[in-house]
Amino acid sequence: MAWGLAEFDAERRGKKEGYSAGLSDGISQGIQQGISQGAQQKAIETAKNMLTFGDSIEKISQVTGLSEEEIKSLIK
Template sequence: MHKCITINIIADGFRLNDAIHSEYVLQEKEKHTRLTDVLEIHFLDLLAAKRAQEAENEGSKRSQLINWLKFIGTGDKEERAMLATKSPILKMLNEKVDILTLSPIERKLYESRMKLKSDIATISESQFNAGRQEGKSLGLAEGKLLGLAEGEARGSHQKALETAKNLLQFGLSVENIAKATGLSQKEVEALYL
């Protein structure tokens, strides 16, 4: 039989004891002999973790467990952010939670920004590679600089277009969008089509 471990996260309305982590095994009622060592039932108490004081050894397993449980148990964005500073994994998880809690409009803007960043990186890389090819005839250092400059210019223009599209959704005038992004009014008007 393979080892089976059950982990239960408990909070309000379910109280076993005052421990943050309780482990149970199956045993015979009268003689208290253990039935098997391949079955464990664990309970992690969010309320007990919330009451726990900061551990002396911040890197200990107990401290890490408490931080995880506090992170899971809180709805406070600031507390989550503070806990995220204690672990790279919690930091990554906090960023994902922040994305999941965005409004539909905010999420659309976020996804647009992420797509833009990816596009800029792709454009920059392709321009860099084109510059590298050109650099073979110009000289390596000059070719790299040329590729980087062209990639940055195209990426900046692409970013301005994406920003303009987002601003159009908010109902800003073509003139104001052109001023804010550095695009011409014709370029902004073309985005309506």
């Protein structure tokens, strides 16, 4: 089956659109992941500071959203 110029252009256009959509989705996911990691790192920094001030693990958990296990691991 021979392809005409129109079919070739349509396939090429479709591949380009698919690539662009995939790239855009990948960038969006990367940004979201970076934001989440940054928020987690900030919570850990806050927890460490609160530990130095002698705040309770329960209070730190409430403020930062970290689990008590995560906070206990920072003490070690």
